[in-house]
Amino acid sequence: MEEFSTASMAEEIIKAVKKEYSSLNRLNVLILGKTGVGKSTLINSLFSENLAATGTGKPITANIRPLSKPGFPLTIYDTPGLELGGEHSAENLLNDVKKLVHKGIFSGSVSEAIHCVWYCIATPSHRIEPTEIAFLKELLTAAVTCSVPVIIILTQSYSAKDARALEEVIRRENLPVEKIVPVLAADYEFDADMIKRSYGLEELAEVMYSLIPTALQNTFAAVQKAxxxxxxxxxxxxxxxxxxxxxxxxxxxxxxxxxxxxxxxxxxxxxxxxxxxxxxxxxxxxxxxxxxxxxxxxxxxxxxxxxxxxxxxxxxxxxxxxxxxxxxxxxxxxxxxxxxxxxxxxxxxxxxxxxxxxxxxxxxxxxxxxxxxxxxxxxxxxxx
Ligand SMILES: Nc1nc2c(ncn2[C@@H]2O[C@H](COP(=O)(O)OP(=O)(O)O)[C@@H](O)[C@H]2O)c(=O)[nH]1
Ligand SMILES: [Mg+2]
Known part of the structure; x- marks a missing residue:
């Protein structure tokens, strides 16, 4: 039997880690929501690399920008805004999203499929506009057809009470959504002596883990830090x-x-x-x-x-x-x-x-x- 010294064992392990990391399937998450709701903050709080701050990537369409880092098996498809108008109209965005999802499916590669969609709504807005409901309905219909799970994330939920109220409003729409998860991605400082600690990230991680394909669970375990x-x-x-x-x-x-x-x-x-x-x-x-x-x-x-x-x-x-x-x-x-x-x-x-x-x-x-x-x-x- 081959003899190992601790030094050579350590070297073997380090080599194997590199190999293991590069053999992981790539996890792809698409994130939607209006500008300023807290998408970037959430990305950086959930994942172990600050993709939103440092990630670069040319927009692949007018509405979708992939964020990734070399050697990190995660791509976030960020939609800089869900603004209604011009080439950023809801209709265009929806088309871009559908194209991206279909492209993933037709590639036949598990590393190119979209594995999860986050739809972010800011809790302090207290409401969801009819145009947004209409957009969500179309998005969810398309997602259900393609078997892509969608999570509605209530961001900036420094008031858990407000988050529950907003969740009620959304539930009344009877949308085919997998989960509605309230989060506060980063501590919220009301005042120097009054800080609301972040919460909900662990739950979001559990929800995601349970919804993504099994073949992506080890990747998710590795890239998330929540x-x-x-x-x-x-x-x-x-x-x-x-x-x-x-x-x-x-x-x-x-x-x-x-x-x-x-x-x-x-x-x-x-x-x-x-x-x-x-x-x-x-x-x-x-x-x-x-x-x-x-x-x-x-x-x-x-x-x-x-x-x-x-x-x-x-x-x-x-x-x-x-x-x-x-x-x-x-x-x-x-x-x-x-x-x-x-x-x-x-x-x-x-x-x-x-x-x-x-x-x-x-x-x-x-x-x-x-x-x-x-x-x-x-x-x-x-x-x-
Ligand atoms: N304290 C706190 N601030 C947040 C949170 N989410 C968003 N913000 C703030 O809201 C602003 C917009 O957030 P950002 O993540 O850039 O939104 P995006 O446009 O959806 O990517 C920034 O000033 C953030 O610091 C949060 O969970 N906690
Ligand atoms: Mg952003």
């Missing part, structure tokens, strides 16, 4: 799959030296988790994580003794040093590694545990403890 929970769930699914695969591999007893704990399957697993969290990770940090959890080849790192010591307590688990391990043990090791890595990623993503701290002695001790806890919980027990 819900850590979505990232965590997606990462847990990755771990479950890897653990299953490891059990299959381990069903034929394999020599499992400490250096080989991270076989390609586990490298792929860690790369997928890293991608989902979108945490920019350096080789040094990865090496610190790997060595605290599983130890380094040829060294007496704490990690190796953790694994070896724990395995010694389990009859039939096999021993790490030159022994063979059972399928259940291979699966447990993989799951524990993945779960511990998720804990580290969640803490890094929330800022609770900055990556810079991971290489410190304290950070390493904490990571080793997390891995030990996960492994203890996962290792097969002696049958009673």
């Amino acid at each position: 819900s850590i929970d979505i990232k965590k769930r997606e990462a847990q699914a990755v771990v479950a799959n890897a653990a299953k695969a490891a059990a299959v591999t381990g069903a034929v007893p394999i020599p499992f030296s400490d250096a080989a704990i991270l076989v390609p399957e586990q490298i792929a697993m860690l790369a997928k988790i890293t991608t989902v969290f979108g945490v920019p990770i350096q080789k040094g940090t990865l090496m610190a994580i790997l060595s605290s959890m599983i130890g380094t080849t040829g060294t007496t790192a704490a990690g190796r003794s953790i694994v070896s010591a724990l395995l010694k307590l389990i009859p039939g688990a096999g021993s790490i040093a030159g022994g063979v391990i059972s399928a259940a043990t291979a699966s447990a090791l993989t799951a524990a590694l993945g779960e511990a890595y998720i804990v580290v990623m969640v803490r890094a993503a929330t800022g609770e545990f900055p990556l810079s701290r991971l290489s410190s002695a304290e950070g390493r001790r904490e990571m080793a403890a997390i891995f030990k806890e996960k492994l203890t919980a996962r290792l097969p027990r002696k049958k009673a």
Whole structure:
């Protein structure tokens, strides 16, 4: 079996992250709503790249401007305004939208389809004009025909009460709309001593996650920053799959030296988790994580003794040093590694545990403890 050092494992993971990222399907979201309702603010609050501020892109039609960033698997089709008149008339806009949606469908490529439409209405406006209702009805009819989900977003909802009232008004129109979600994308400062905190972004993320095609869910988990929970769930699914695969591999007893704990399957697993969290990770940090959890080849790192010591307590688990391990043990090791890595990623993503701290002695001790806890919980027990 191929021998890996922590340095080469880290390199392999970084390579795999790049590959994983570029293999993600592209998510395409179309955003409609009048100028000033808060489309740009929302885009920048929901996604991890500030597409609305920095994104460039030539308008593809008079009304539609794609926003994207190289290497980031998301395109926002922004409609700078839903103004009624001239080439920006509602009719022209609707035609442009239909053309874009049809083009995506006929391309036959999942990365070119429009996966979700946001229709933004500002809550402080308190109303939706008859012309806007008429536009929405036509838009929704077209969207239903093409199976594109539409979410109505009530933006700038610093008054939740007003948002509920507006939602009622819209509901009365009986539109075939999937969801109406109130949000306040950025904190609203009424006064220096009176700030309404932003809300609704996590709910919007959950709604989107549930409406987009399954093939885009991992992309969405990676490009959004509003819900850590979505990232965590997606990462847990990755771990479950890897653990299953490891059990299959381990069903034929394999020599499992400490250096080989991270076989390609586990490298792929860690790369997928890293991608989902979108945490920019350096080789040094990865090496610190790997060595605290599983130890380094040829060294007496704490990690190796953790694994070896724990395995010694389990009859039939096999021993790490030159022994063979059972399928259940291979699966447990993989799951524990993945779960511990998720804990580290969640803490890094929330800022609770900055990556810079991971290489410190304290950070390493904490990571080793997390891995030990996960492994203890996962290792097969002696049958009673
Ligand atoms: N505090 C706060 N301001 C917002 C919010 N949404 C929009 N705004 C403000 O409303 C103005 C227009 O927003 P923008 O996102 O540019 O609207 P767009 O024309 O639809 O893209 C800007 O000054 C924003 O700062 C919000 O959720 N919170
Ligand atoms: Mg804008």
